[in-house]
Amino acid sequence: MSAFSKRLVSLRKSKGVSQTFAAKEIQVSLRAYQKYEYAESEPTLSAASRIADFFGVSLDYLAGRSDEN
Numbered sequence: 458m459s460a461f462s463k464r465l466v467s468l469r470k471s472k473g474v475s476q477t478f479a480a481k482e483i484q485v486s487l488r489a490y491q492k493y494e495y496a497e498s499e500p501t502l503s504a505a506s507r508i509a510d511f512f513g514v515s516l517d518y519l520a521g522r523s524d525e526n
Contacts (some may be wrong), residue, residue, distance in 0.1 A: 458495075458496050459496045460520065460521025460522060461493070461499065461519055461520055461523070462493060462494050462495065462496040463495070463496050464484060464514075464518065464519055464521065465493055465508065465519070466494050468512040468514065468517055469494075469512075472512065476491055476494065479511065482503055482507075482511050483507040483508050484504075484507060484521050485500070485502060489504075493508075505520075513526075514526040
């Protein structure tokens, strides 16, 4: 599992939302979101930016480049 997918799962669980809710909020399909969490694919830059905004973290944090969210 990649740093991105681990952090995505952790952020979603800490926010207490479902995959379905998170996918809807960041405007991707449920399956696309699940692929991000399972490290089967990576989001586009625009989707990654929406993910970061939704969870209130930086892109560097999501990518595992920084431990400071």
